[in-house]
Amino acid sequence: MSQVAFVSHGGGPMPLLGDPSHSELVSTLQALTNELPKQPSVIIMISAHWETTGFEITASSTPDLIYDYYGFPDESYRIKYPAPGAPQLARDIALKMDIQGIPIRLNEGRGFDHGMFVPLILMYPEANIPVLQISLSSSLDPVQHWEFGEQLANVLPEDALVIGSGFSFHNMRTFFAPKTPKVNHDVHAFQAWLDETVTNSGVTMSEAKERWSKWSKVEGGRFCHPREEHLIPLIVCHAVSQKQGVSIPFTALDVEARHYVW
Incomplete structure:
Protein backbone atom coordinates (compact mmCIF):
# COMPACT_ATOMS: atom_id res chain seq x y z
CA MET A 1 0.00 0.00 0.00
CA SER A 2 1.40 3.38 -1.01
CA GLN A 3 1.85 6.29 1.36
CA VAL A 4 0.12 9.55 0.48
CA ALA A 5 0.59 13.15 1.67
CA PHE A 6 -0.57 16.61 0.67
CA VAL A 7 1.71 19.49 1.64
CA SER A 8 1.66 23.26 1.35
CA HIS A 9 4.91 24.27 -0.34
CA GLY A 10 5.08 27.95 0.65
CA GLY A 11 5.84 31.05 -1.38
CA GLY A 12 8.36 30.33 -4.14
CA PRO A 13 11.80 29.53 -2.66
CA MET A 14 11.11 31.42 0.59
CA PRO A 15 10.99 28.32 2.83
CA LEU A 16 14.61 27.64 1.79
CA LEU A 17 15.83 31.21 2.32
CA GLY A 18 15.26 31.52 6.06
CA ASP A 19 12.09 33.61 5.75
CA PRO A 20 10.62 33.96 9.28
CA SER A 21 7.02 33.68 8.09
CA HIS A 22 7.79 30.19 6.77
CA SER A 23 9.52 28.86 9.89
CA GLU A 24 6.57 26.75 11.04
CA LEU A 25 6.04 25.34 7.56
CA VAL A 26 9.75 24.46 7.36
CA SER A 27 9.78 22.68 10.73
CA THR A 28 6.58 20.81 9.88
CA LEU A 29 7.92 19.56 6.55
CA GLN A 30 11.21 18.55 8.15
CA ALA A 31 9.31 16.49 10.73
CA LEU A 32 6.79 15.08 8.27
CA THR A 33 8.89 12.09 7.27
CA ASN A 34 8.67 10.86 10.87
CA GLU A 35 4.91 10.43 10.34
CA LEU A 36 5.52 8.13 7.38
CA PRO A 37 6.06 4.50 8.39
CA LYS A 38 8.77 3.66 5.87
CA GLN A 39 11.31 5.07 3.43
CA PRO A 40 9.72 5.08 -0.04
CA SER A 41 11.40 3.51 -3.07
CA VAL A 42 10.02 6.28 -5.30
CA ILE A 43 8.20 9.58 -4.86
CA ILE A 44 5.33 10.47 -7.18
CA MET A 45 4.88 14.25 -7.06
CA ILE A 46 1.76 16.09 -8.23
CA SER A 47 2.61 19.79 -8.23
CA ALA A 48 0.35 22.79 -8.68
CA HIS A 49 2.98 24.28 -10.99
CA TRP A 50 2.69 21.99 -14.01
CA GLU A 51 -0.40 21.96 -16.22
CA THR A 52 -0.75 20.24 -19.59
CA THR A 53 -3.48 19.22 -21.99
CA GLY A 54 -4.36 15.86 -20.48
CA PHE A 55 -1.75 14.32 -18.18
CA GLU A 56 2.02 13.95 -18.54
CA ILE A 57 4.73 12.26 -16.48
CA THR A 58 8.44 13.04 -16.34
CA ALA A 59 10.53 10.37 -18.05
CA SER A 60 14.11 11.65 -17.82
CA SER A 61 16.73 9.79 -15.79
CA THR A 62 18.33 13.08 -14.64
CA PRO A 63 15.76 15.90 -14.61
CA ASP A 64 16.95 19.49 -14.19
CA LEU A 65 15.35 21.99 -11.83
CA ILE A 66 12.99 24.67 -13.10
CA TYR A 67 13.32 27.94 -11.19
CA ASP A 68 9.76 29.00 -11.91
CA TYR A 69 9.73 32.12 -9.72
CA TYR A 70 10.88 35.67 -10.25
CA GLY A 71 12.55 38.49 -8.34
CA PHE A 72 14.25 36.46 -5.62
CA PRO A 73 17.91 36.57 -4.47
CA ASP A 74 20.57 35.04 -6.73
CA GLU A 75 21.05 32.14 -4.35
CA SER A 76 17.50 30.95 -5.05
CA TYR A 77 18.55 30.25 -8.65
CA ARG A 78 21.48 28.12 -7.53
CA ILE A 79 19.43 25.67 -5.47
CA GLU A 108 11.55 13.34 -21.33
CA GLY A 109 12.48 17.05 -21.29
CA ARG A 110 10.51 18.35 -18.32
CA GLY A 111 12.43 19.14 -15.13
CA PHE A 112 11.24 19.54 -11.54
CA ASP A 113 9.54 22.80 -10.53
CA HIS A 114 9.65 24.47 -7.12
CA GLY A 115 6.45 22.71 -6.06
CA MET A 116 8.61 19.59 -6.10
CA PHE A 117 12.04 20.64 -4.93
CA VAL A 118 11.09 23.04 -2.12
CA PRO A 119 9.22 20.46 0.00
CA LEU A 120 11.54 17.58 -0.92
CA ILE A 121 14.69 19.49 0.07
CA LEU A 122 13.11 19.82 3.52
CA MET A 123 11.67 16.31 3.70
CA TYR A 124 14.39 14.26 1.97
CA PRO A 125 17.51 16.47 1.74
CA GLU A 126 19.75 13.60 0.63
CA ALA A 127 18.01 13.61 -2.80
CA ASN A 128 18.62 9.87 -3.08
CA ILE A 129 15.03 8.74 -3.77
CA PRO A 130 13.91 8.63 -7.43
CA VAL A 131 11.13 11.10 -8.23
CA LEU A 132 8.48 11.22 -10.93
CA GLN A 133 6.33 14.31 -11.41
CA ILE A 134 2.84 14.13 -12.91
CA SER A 135 1.14 17.17 -14.38
CA LEU A 136 -2.33 18.49 -13.73
CA SER A 137 -4.74 18.52 -16.62
CA SER A 138 -5.27 22.12 -17.71
CA SER A 139 -9.02 21.51 -17.44
CA LEU A 140 -8.62 21.67 -13.63
CA ASP A 141 -11.82 19.65 -13.53
CA PRO A 142 -12.25 18.16 -10.03
CA VAL A 143 -14.06 15.01 -11.20
CA GLN A 144 -11.45 14.32 -13.89
CA HIS A 145 -8.68 14.58 -11.31
CA TRP A 146 -10.57 12.50 -8.76
CA GLU A 147 -10.99 9.73 -11.33
CA PHE A 148 -7.33 10.07 -12.31
CA GLY A 149 -6.35 9.57 -8.66
CA GLU A 150 -8.57 6.50 -8.38
CA GLN A 151 -6.88 4.89 -11.35
CA LEU A 152 -3.40 5.99 -10.31
CA ALA A 153 -3.88 4.13 -7.03
CA ASN A 154 -4.15 0.88 -9.03
CA VAL A 155 -0.77 1.20 -10.74
CA LEU A 156 1.54 2.48 -8.02
CA PRO A 157 4.41 0.46 -6.57
CA GLU A 158 3.55 -0.78 -3.11
CA ASP A 159 6.26 1.29 -1.44
CA ALA A 160 5.69 4.53 -3.36
CA LEU A 161 5.04 7.87 -1.69
CA VAL A 162 2.52 10.09 -3.47
CA ILE A 163 2.85 13.79 -2.59
CA GLY A 164 0.43 16.47 -3.67
CA SER A 165 2.11 19.87 -3.50
CA GLY A 166 -0.11 22.94 -3.44
CA PHE A 167 -1.91 25.05 -0.87
CA SER A 168 -5.18 24.69 1.00
CA PHE A 169 -5.56 28.47 0.60
CA HIS A 170 -4.27 30.36 -2.42
CA ASN A 171 -5.73 33.84 -2.77
CA MET A 172 -2.62 35.88 -3.53
CA ARG A 173 -4.20 39.28 -2.89
CA THR A 174 -5.44 38.19 0.51
CA PHE A 175 -2.04 36.87 1.56
CA PHE A 176 -0.83 40.47 1.75
CA ALA A 177 -4.08 42.19 2.80
CA PRO A 178 -5.49 42.85 6.28
CA LYS A 179 -7.25 39.86 7.82
CA THR A 180 -10.69 41.39 8.24
CA PRO A 181 -13.55 39.55 10.00
CA LYS A 182 -15.06 38.76 6.58
CA VAL A 183 -11.77 37.31 5.33
CA ASN A 184 -11.36 35.19 8.46
CA HIS A 185 -14.95 33.96 8.21
CA ASP A 186 -14.63 32.88 4.59
CA VAL A 187 -11.25 31.21 5.12
CA HIS A 188 -12.39 29.29 8.20
CA ALA A 189 -15.66 28.26 6.53
CA PHE A 190 -13.84 26.63 3.63
CA GLN A 191 -11.12 25.11 5.82
CA ALA A 192 -13.79 23.51 8.00
CA TRP A 193 -15.41 22.00 4.89
CA LEU A 194 -12.02 20.87 3.63
CA ASP A 195 -11.08 19.15 6.88
CA GLU A 196 -14.49 17.47 7.08
CA THR A 197 -14.22 16.22 3.50
CA VAL A 198 -10.69 14.86 3.83
CA THR A 199 -10.43 13.62 7.42
CA ASN A 200 -13.92 12.36 8.28
CA SER A 201 -13.80 8.56 7.98
CA GLY A 202 -17.60 8.56 7.66
CA VAL A 203 -17.41 10.25 4.26
CA THR A 204 -17.61 7.44 1.68
CA MET A 205 -15.66 7.40 -1.56
CA SER A 206 -18.70 8.32 -3.64
CA GLU A 207 -19.66 11.07 -1.20
CA ALA A 208 -16.14 12.49 -1.31
CA LYS A 209 -16.20 12.56 -5.11
CA GLU A 210 -19.55 14.35 -5.03
CA ARG A 211 -18.33 16.87 -2.47
CA TRP A 212 -15.25 17.67 -4.56
CA SER A 213 -17.36 18.12 -7.67
CA LYS A 214 -19.07 21.05 -5.93
CA TRP A 215 -16.16 22.52 -3.97
CA SER A 216 -16.40 25.93 -5.68
CA LYS A 217 -19.99 26.33 -4.46
CA VAL A 218 -18.98 25.83 -0.82
CA GLU A 219 -18.94 28.94 1.37
CA GLY A 220 -15.49 30.51 1.03
CA GLY A 221 -14.38 28.04 -1.64
CA ARG A 222 -13.91 30.38 -4.57
CA PHE A 223 -12.59 33.09 -2.26
CA CYS A 224 -9.84 30.74 -1.02
CA HIS A 225 -9.07 29.57 -4.56
CA PRO A 226 -9.81 32.17 -7.26
CA ARG A 227 -8.02 29.66 -9.50
CA GLU A 228 -7.88 26.09 -8.25
CA GLU A 229 -4.50 24.76 -9.44
CA HIS A 230 -3.17 24.70 -5.85
CA LEU A 231 -6.19 22.72 -4.64
CA ILE A 232 -6.31 20.07 -7.38
CA PRO A 233 -3.27 18.06 -6.12
CA LEU A 234 -5.21 17.48 -2.90
CA ILE A 235 -8.13 16.02 -4.86
CA VAL A 236 -5.80 13.55 -6.60
CA CYS A 237 -4.19 12.53 -3.31
CA HIS A 238 -7.53 12.16 -1.55
CA ALA A 239 -8.76 9.86 -4.32
CA VAL A 240 -5.59 7.73 -4.12
CA SER A 241 -5.97 7.37 -0.35
CA GLN A 242 -9.71 6.63 -0.53
CA LYS A 243 -9.12 3.91 -3.12
CA GLN A 244 -6.60 2.36 -0.74
CA GLY A 245 -8.94 2.72 2.24
CA VAL A 246 -6.47 4.68 4.38
CA SER A 247 -7.48 6.85 7.32
CA ILE A 248 -5.83 10.22 7.78
CA PRO A 249 -4.46 12.65 10.35
CA PHE A 250 -3.66 16.23 9.42
CA THR A 251 -1.54 19.12 10.60
CA ALA A 252 -3.02 22.62 10.55
CA LEU A 253 -0.26 25.22 10.41
CA ASP A 254 -2.61 28.19 10.30
CA VAL A 255 -5.80 29.21 8.51
CA GLU A 256 -3.92 29.29 5.20
CA ALA A 257 -2.10 25.93 5.15
CA ARG A 258 -2.83 22.28 5.79
CA HIS A 259 -0.69 19.18 5.60
CA TYR A 260 -2.59 15.90 5.25
CA VAL A 261 -0.88 12.52 5.62
CA TRP A 262 -2.46 9.15 4.83
Missing part, protein backbone atom coordinates in the same frame (compact mmCIF):
# COMPACT_ATOMS: atom_id res chain seq x y z
CA LYS A 80 20.27 22.05 -6.27
CA TYR A 81 18.24 18.89 -5.76
CA PRO A 82 19.81 16.14 -7.88
CA ALA A 83 17.17 13.46 -7.29
CA PRO A 84 17.19 10.87 -10.07
CA GLY A 85 14.20 10.20 -12.28
CA ALA A 86 12.66 6.79 -12.87
CA PRO A 87 12.06 6.53 -16.62
CA GLN A 88 11.23 2.83 -16.71
CA LEU A 89 8.67 3.21 -13.94
CA ALA A 90 7.22 6.22 -15.79
CA ARG A 91 6.74 4.01 -18.85
CA ASP A 92 5.15 1.26 -16.76
CA ILE A 93 2.72 3.71 -15.12
CA ALA A 94 1.85 5.28 -18.46
CA LEU A 95 1.17 1.88 -20.02
CA LYS A 96 -1.02 0.71 -17.13
CA MET A 97 -2.95 3.98 -17.01
CA ASP A 98 -3.54 3.78 -20.77
CA ILE A 99 -4.98 0.28 -20.33
CA GLN A 100 -7.38 1.75 -17.76
CA GLY A 101 -8.47 4.38 -20.26
CA ILE A 102 -6.59 7.38 -18.83
CA PRO A 103 -3.57 8.12 -21.02
CA ILE A 104 -0.43 9.82 -19.69
CA ARG A 105 2.15 11.14 -22.13
CA LEU A 106 5.84 10.64 -21.35
CA ASN A 107 7.80 13.90 -21.12
Whole structure:
Protein backbone atom coordinates (compact mmCIF):
# COMPACT_ATOMS: atom_id res chain seq x y z
CA MET A 1 0.00 0.00 0.00
CA SER A 2 1.40 3.38 -1.01
CA GLN A 3 1.85 6.29 1.36
CA VAL A 4 0.12 9.55 0.48
CA ALA A 5 0.59 13.15 1.67
CA PHE A 6 -0.57 16.61 0.67
CA VAL A 7 1.71 19.49 1.64
CA SER A 8 1.66 23.26 1.35
CA HIS A 9 4.91 24.27 -0.34
CA GLY A 10 5.08 27.95 0.65
CA GLY A 11 5.84 31.05 -1.38
CA GLY A 12 8.36 30.33 -4.14
CA PRO A 13 11.80 29.53 -2.66
CA MET A 14 11.11 31.42 0.59
CA PRO A 15 10.99 28.32 2.83
CA LEU A 16 14.61 27.64 1.79
CA LEU A 17 15.83 31.21 2.32
CA GLY A 18 15.26 31.52 6.06
CA ASP A 19 12.09 33.61 5.75
CA PRO A 20 10.62 33.96 9.28
CA SER A 21 7.02 33.68 8.09
CA HIS A 22 7.79 30.19 6.77
CA SER A 23 9.52 28.86 9.89
CA GLU A 24 6.57 26.75 11.04
CA LEU A 25 6.04 25.34 7.56
CA VAL A 26 9.75 24.46 7.36
CA SER A 27 9.78 22.68 10.73
CA THR A 28 6.58 20.81 9.88
CA LEU A 29 7.92 19.56 6.55
CA GLN A 30 11.21 18.55 8.15
CA ALA A 31 9.31 16.49 10.73
CA LEU A 32 6.79 15.08 8.27
CA THR A 33 8.89 12.09 7.27
CA ASN A 34 8.67 10.86 10.87
CA GLU A 35 4.91 10.43 10.34
CA LEU A 36 5.52 8.13 7.38
CA PRO A 37 6.06 4.50 8.39
CA LYS A 38 8.77 3.66 5.87
CA GLN A 39 11.31 5.07 3.43
CA PRO A 40 9.72 5.08 -0.04
CA SER A 41 11.40 3.51 -3.07
CA VAL A 42 10.02 6.28 -5.30
CA ILE A 43 8.20 9.58 -4.86
CA ILE A 44 5.33 10.47 -7.18
CA MET A 45 4.88 14.25 -7.06
CA ILE A 46 1.76 16.09 -8.23
CA SER A 47 2.61 19.79 -8.23
CA ALA A 48 0.35 22.79 -8.68
CA HIS A 49 2.98 24.28 -10.99
CA TRP A 50 2.69 21.99 -14.01
CA GLU A 51 -0.40 21.96 -16.22
CA THR A 52 -0.75 20.24 -19.59
CA THR A 53 -3.48 19.22 -21.99
CA GLY A 54 -4.36 15.86 -20.48
CA PHE A 55 -1.75 14.32 -18.18
CA GLU A 56 2.02 13.95 -18.54
CA ILE A 57 4.73 12.26 -16.48
CA THR A 58 8.44 13.04 -16.34
CA ALA A 59 10.53 10.37 -18.05
CA SER A 60 14.11 11.65 -17.82
CA SER A 61 16.73 9.79 -15.79
CA THR A 62 18.33 13.08 -14.64
CA PRO A 63 15.76 15.90 -14.61
CA ASP A 64 16.95 19.49 -14.19
CA LEU A 65 15.35 21.99 -11.83
CA ILE A 66 12.99 24.67 -13.10
CA TYR A 67 13.32 27.94 -11.19
CA ASP A 68 9.76 29.00 -11.91
CA TYR A 69 9.73 32.12 -9.72
CA TYR A 70 10.88 35.67 -10.25
CA GLY A 71 12.55 38.49 -8.34
CA PHE A 72 14.25 36.46 -5.62
CA PRO A 73 17.91 36.57 -4.47
CA ASP A 74 20.57 35.04 -6.73
CA GLU A 75 21.05 32.14 -4.35
CA SER A 76 17.50 30.95 -5.05
CA TYR A 77 18.55 30.25 -8.65
CA ARG A 78 21.48 28.12 -7.53
CA ILE A 79 19.43 25.67 -5.47
CA LYS A 80 20.27 22.05 -6.27
CA TYR A 81 18.24 18.89 -5.76
CA PRO A 82 19.81 16.14 -7.88
CA ALA A 83 17.17 13.46 -7.29
CA PRO A 84 17.19 10.87 -10.07
CA GLY A 85 14.20 10.20 -12.28
CA ALA A 86 12.66 6.79 -12.87
CA PRO A 87 12.06 6.53 -16.62
CA GLN A 88 11.23 2.83 -16.71
CA LEU A 89 8.67 3.21 -13.94
CA ALA A 90 7.22 6.22 -15.79
CA ARG A 91 6.74 4.01 -18.85
CA ASP A 92 5.15 1.26 -16.76
CA ILE A 93 2.72 3.71 -15.12
CA ALA A 94 1.85 5.28 -18.46
CA LEU A 95 1.17 1.88 -20.02
CA LYS A 96 -1.02 0.71 -17.13
CA MET A 97 -2.95 3.98 -17.01
CA ASP A 98 -3.54 3.78 -20.77
CA ILE A 99 -4.98 0.28 -20.33
CA GLN A 100 -7.38 1.75 -17.76
CA GLY A 101 -8.47 4.38 -20.26
CA ILE A 102 -6.59 7.38 -18.83
CA PRO A 103 -3.57 8.12 -21.02
CA ILE A 104 -0.43 9.82 -19.69
CA ARG A 105 2.15 11.14 -22.13
CA LEU A 106 5.84 10.64 -21.35
CA ASN A 107 7.80 13.90 -21.12
CA GLU A 108 11.55 13.34 -21.33
CA GLY A 109 12.48 17.05 -21.29
CA ARG A 110 10.51 18.35 -18.32
CA GLY A 111 12.43 19.14 -15.13
CA PHE A 112 11.24 19.54 -11.54
CA ASP A 113 9.54 22.80 -10.53
CA HIS A 114 9.65 24.47 -7.12
CA GLY A 115 6.45 22.71 -6.06
CA MET A 116 8.61 19.59 -6.10
CA PHE A 117 12.04 20.64 -4.93
CA VAL A 118 11.09 23.04 -2.12
CA PRO A 119 9.22 20.46 0.00
CA LEU A 120 11.54 17.58 -0.92
CA ILE A 121 14.69 19.49 0.07
CA LEU A 122 13.11 19.82 3.52
CA MET A 123 11.67 16.31 3.70
CA TYR A 124 14.39 14.26 1.97
CA PRO A 125 17.51 16.47 1.74
CA GLU A 126 19.75 13.60 0.63
CA ALA A 127 18.01 13.61 -2.80
CA ASN A 128 18.62 9.87 -3.08
CA ILE A 129 15.03 8.74 -3.77
CA PRO A 130 13.91 8.63 -7.43
CA VAL A 131 11.13 11.10 -8.23
CA LEU A 132 8.48 11.22 -10.93
CA GLN A 133 6.33 14.31 -11.41
CA ILE A 134 2.84 14.13 -12.91
CA SER A 135 1.14 17.17 -14.38
CA LEU A 136 -2.33 18.49 -13.73
CA SER A 137 -4.74 18.52 -16.62
CA SER A 138 -5.27 22.12 -17.71
CA SER A 139 -9.02 21.51 -17.44
CA LEU A 140 -8.62 21.67 -13.63
CA ASP A 141 -11.82 19.65 -13.53
CA PRO A 142 -12.25 18.16 -10.03
CA VAL A 143 -14.06 15.01 -11.20
CA GLN A 144 -11.45 14.32 -13.89
CA HIS A 145 -8.68 14.58 -11.31
CA TRP A 146 -10.57 12.50 -8.76
CA GLU A 147 -10.99 9.73 -11.33
CA PHE A 148 -7.33 10.07 -12.31
CA GLY A 149 -6.35 9.57 -8.66
CA GLU A 150 -8.57 6.50 -8.38
CA GLN A 151 -6.88 4.89 -11.35
CA LEU A 152 -3.40 5.99 -10.31
CA ALA A 153 -3.88 4.13 -7.03
CA ASN A 154 -4.15 0.88 -9.03
CA VAL A 155 -0.77 1.20 -10.74
CA LEU A 156 1.54 2.48 -8.02
CA PRO A 157 4.41 0.46 -6.57
CA GLU A 158 3.55 -0.78 -3.11
CA ASP A 159 6.26 1.29 -1.44
CA ALA A 160 5.69 4.53 -3.36
CA LEU A 161 5.04 7.87 -1.69
CA VAL A 162 2.52 10.09 -3.47
CA ILE A 163 2.85 13.79 -2.59
CA GLY A 164 0.43 16.47 -3.67
CA SER A 165 2.11 19.87 -3.50
CA GLY A 166 -0.11 22.94 -3.44
CA PHE A 167 -1.91 25.05 -0.87
CA SER A 168 -5.18 24.69 1.00
CA PHE A 169 -5.56 28.47 0.60
CA HIS A 170 -4.27 30.36 -2.42
CA ASN A 171 -5.73 33.84 -2.77
CA MET A 172 -2.62 35.88 -3.53
CA ARG A 173 -4.20 39.28 -2.89
CA THR A 174 -5.44 38.19 0.51
CA PHE A 175 -2.04 36.87 1.56
CA PHE A 176 -0.83 40.47 1.75
CA ALA A 177 -4.08 42.19 2.80
CA PRO A 178 -5.49 42.85 6.28
CA LYS A 179 -7.25 39.86 7.82
CA THR A 180 -10.69 41.39 8.24
CA PRO A 181 -13.55 39.55 10.00
CA LYS A 182 -15.06 38.76 6.58
CA VAL A 183 -11.77 37.31 5.33
CA ASN A 184 -11.36 35.19 8.46
CA HIS A 185 -14.95 33.96 8.21
CA ASP A 186 -14.63 32.88 4.59
CA VAL A 187 -11.25 31.21 5.12
CA HIS A 188 -12.39 29.29 8.20
CA ALA A 189 -15.66 28.26 6.53
CA PHE A 190 -13.84 26.63 3.63
CA GLN A 191 -11.12 25.11 5.82
CA ALA A 192 -13.79 23.51 8.00
CA TRP A 193 -15.41 22.00 4.89
CA LEU A 194 -12.02 20.87 3.63
CA ASP A 195 -11.08 19.15 6.88
CA GLU A 196 -14.49 17.47 7.08
CA THR A 197 -14.22 16.22 3.50
CA VAL A 198 -10.69 14.86 3.83
CA THR A 199 -10.43 13.62 7.42
CA ASN A 200 -13.92 12.36 8.28
CA SER A 201 -13.80 8.56 7.98
CA GLY A 202 -17.60 8.56 7.66
CA VAL A 203 -17.41 10.25 4.26
CA THR A 204 -17.61 7.44 1.68
CA MET A 205 -15.66 7.40 -1.56
CA SER A 206 -18.70 8.32 -3.64
CA GLU A 207 -19.66 11.07 -1.20
CA ALA A 208 -16.14 12.49 -1.31
CA LYS A 209 -16.20 12.56 -5.11
CA GLU A 210 -19.55 14.35 -5.03
CA ARG A 211 -18.33 16.87 -2.47
CA TRP A 212 -15.25 17.67 -4.56
CA SER A 213 -17.36 18.12 -7.67
CA LYS A 214 -19.07 21.05 -5.93
CA TRP A 215 -16.16 22.52 -3.97
CA SER A 216 -16.40 25.93 -5.68
CA LYS A 217 -19.99 26.33 -4.46
CA VAL A 218 -18.98 25.83 -0.82
CA GLU A 219 -18.94 28.94 1.37
CA GLY A 220 -15.49 30.51 1.03
CA GLY A 221 -14.38 28.04 -1.64
CA ARG A 222 -13.91 30.38 -4.57
CA PHE A 223 -12.59 33.09 -2.26
CA CYS A 224 -9.84 30.74 -1.02
CA HIS A 225 -9.07 29.57 -4.56
CA PRO A 226 -9.81 32.17 -7.26
CA ARG A 227 -8.02 29.66 -9.50
CA GLU A 228 -7.88 26.09 -8.25
CA GLU A 229 -4.50 24.76 -9.44
CA HIS A 230 -3.17 24.70 -5.85
CA LEU A 231 -6.19 22.72 -4.64
CA ILE A 232 -6.31 20.07 -7.38
CA PRO A 233 -3.27 18.06 -6.12
CA LEU A 234 -5.21 17.48 -2.90
CA ILE A 235 -8.13 16.02 -4.86
CA VAL A 236 -5.80 13.55 -6.60
CA CYS A 237 -4.19 12.53 -3.31
CA HIS A 238 -7.53 12.16 -1.55
CA ALA A 239 -8.76 9.86 -4.32
CA VAL A 240 -5.59 7.73 -4.12
CA SER A 241 -5.97 7.37 -0.35
CA GLN A 242 -9.71 6.63 -0.53
CA LYS A 243 -9.12 3.91 -3.12
CA GLN A 244 -6.60 2.36 -0.74
CA GLY A 245 -8.94 2.72 2.24
CA VAL A 246 -6.47 4.68 4.38
CA SER A 247 -7.48 6.85 7.32
CA ILE A 248 -5.83 10.22 7.78
CA PRO A 249 -4.46 12.65 10.35
CA PHE A 250 -3.66 16.23 9.42
CA THR A 251 -1.54 19.12 10.60
CA ALA A 252 -3.02 22.62 10.55
CA LEU A 253 -0.26 25.22 10.41
CA ASP A 254 -2.61 28.19 10.30
CA VAL A 255 -5.80 29.21 8.51
CA GLU A 256 -3.92 29.29 5.20
CA ALA A 257 -2.10 25.93 5.15
CA ARG A 258 -2.83 22.28 5.79
CA HIS A 259 -0.69 19.18 5.60
CA TYR A 260 -2.59 15.90 5.25
CA VAL A 261 -0.88 12.52 5.62
CA TRP A 262 -2.46 9.15 4.83
